[in-house]
Amino acid sequence: MGIVNSNQTSIFSNPPFCKSLHIVILGLDSAGKTTVLYRLQFNEFVNTVPTKGFNTEKVKVALGSSGSVTFHFWDVGGQEKLRPLWKSYTRCSDGIVFVVDSVDAERMDEAKIELHKIARLSETHDVPILIVANKQDMRHAISLADIEKVLALGELGASTPWHLQATCAIIGDGLQEGLEKLYDLILKRRKMLRQQKKKLM
């Protein structure tokens, strides 16, 4: 649980409703990670090229009663050879956005394996995960209920808070709702960690 300790350090040294969050965007190549990032950053569709390393952007998002929150996103390349790097980007993250291509039935199992690998890392233990079922605008997109089953989200474990969100990153549908859910999960986790710390004192 080493990383939980380091998370606690950053969490407890910040005010309870910290307005800047470190979020890693992961998922197989071509799932739509970079499209999600640039849709959030520029509020418009940006043509992407395969990500060789990573893209990073700070995006200020208005979240209902919480006011503006700055999300510092790290969009890490999803090609197989780049996936070993994911672990280092998840270190100290407040939340993870895991993007899935809802049309890519053939690679759904591969996505499931990578997602569960990430959730099992000690670095990401109990870090909230927003699973983004992207490309829901496409005719053959797999339904949310089926994606939940195929990705075996019920098996992620009680310690991993998650939310599954349907999106279309090219027009931005579902992204705001997804971020709001992720933010709620992050706040709940912080509250829980604060309570655990109080009990230890």
Ligand code: G3D
């Ligand atoms: P990645 O960063 O996960 O590797 P990209 O993926 O963001 O580069 O996107 C890969 C392709 O998927 C891009 O198309 C992009 O336009 C498309 N895409 C991303 N999100 C959506 C979506 O919600 N709906 C649809 N229909 N397409 C999407 P190209 O043609 O450039 O490969």
Ligand code: MG
């Ligand atoms: Mg990319």
